[in-house]
Amino acid sequence: xxxxxxxxxxxxxxxxxxxxxxxxxxxxxxxxxxxxxxxxxxxxxxxxxxxxxxxxxxxxxxxxxxxxxxxxxxxxxxxxxxxxxxxxxxxxxxxxxxxxxxxxxxxxxxxxxxxxxxxxxxxxxxxxxxxxxxxxxxxxxxxxxxxxxxxxxxxxxxxxxxxxxxxxxxxxxxxxxxxxxxxxxxxxxxxxxxxxxxxxxxxxxxxxxxxxxxxxxxxxxxxxxxxxxxxxxxx
Numbered sequence: 001x002x003x004x005x006x007x008x009x010x011x012x013x014x015x016x017x018x019x020x021x022x023x024x025x026x027x028x029x030x031x032x033x034x035x036x037x038x039x040x041x042x043x044x045x046x047x048x049x050x051x052x053x054x055x056x057x058x059x060x061x062x063x064x065x066x067x068x069x070x071x072x073x074x075x076x077x078x079x080x081x082x083x084x085x086x087x088x089x090x091x092x093x094x095x096x097x098x099x100x101x102x103x104x105x106x107x108x109x110x111x112x113x114x115x116x117x118x119x120x121x122x123x124x125x126x127x128x129x130x131x132x133x134x135x136x137x138x139x140x141x142x143x144x145x146x147x148x149x150x151x152x153x154x155x156x157x158x159x160x161x162x163x164x165x166x167x168x169x170x171x172x173x174x175x176x177x178x179x180x181x182x183x184x185x186x187x188x189x190x191x192x193x194x195x196x197x198x199x200x201x202x203x204x205x206x207x208x209x210x211x212x213x214x215x216x217x218x219x220x221x222x223x224x225x226x227x228x229x230x231x232x233x234x235x
Contacts, residue, residue, distance in 0.1 A: 004042070005063050006185040007182075009183060011069070014157060014178060017158070018106065021105055026053050026055075028136050035056040035058050035097065036055060036099055038060070038105070040108030043070050046103075047074075052077055056082045056083075060090075061087065067085045070085055071083070090108065092120075098128060100134070103136045106138070107139050109121065122206060126205050137227075138228070139226055141172075150167075161180040163176060201228070213225065
């Protein structure tokens with residue numbers, strides 16, 4: 001059972017302020033054409049707008065309840081025929097198709113606990129890509145100020161929705177607790193440095209094309225967030 005099952009009804013109100021990445025991922029999908037594979041599709045925060053832009057999406061998520069919400073959003077948005085939703089794991093996505101673009105938005109790769117799992121996922125991504133196909137994702141590593149401001153405190157992220165961050169800097173693991181009227185859960189996110197992500201991508205047989213500091217494609221200058229574009233070599 002996924003940690004997200006318990007907050008499927010809470011997820012959209014909890015993440016309603018996260019909009020800065022949507023146009024970026026939709027633009028990448030439009031450039032690639034469909035279908036695209038989205039790992040960690042969740043409730044369709046990005047997949048539904050992508051489908052509304054006319055691009056078919058194969059969406060994979062480990063939470064059946066999140067997929068149910070995504071399916072309902074797709075129905076409401078009139079794009080159910082463009083979303084192929086599949087229950088599955090990041091490490092072993094149930095995708096036999098070969099596509100020109102795989103995405104993994106909103107830091108979903110941080111749910112992987114070890115370099116072994118990260119490499120397993122990245123190799124699976126490579127296997128889904130056509131030669132020359134691209135992989136686009138974003139991750140983060142916390143700043144000292146972020147840790148100081150949030151560690152061990154319940155903060156109201158949205159009205160009636162609270163979250164608590166417990167940072168383990170030695171293990172580089174964030175325990176994130178979320179609670180609201182319609183559910184509560186606890187999840188674990190493990191971060192790595194940009195240098196380590198680059199090494200993992202290359203070790204998995206992917207070529208790094210770009211490494212940005214934000215979704216406006218500004219150069220990375222040491223901040224918390226990193227946005228990656230990589231590709232499967234053409235030969």
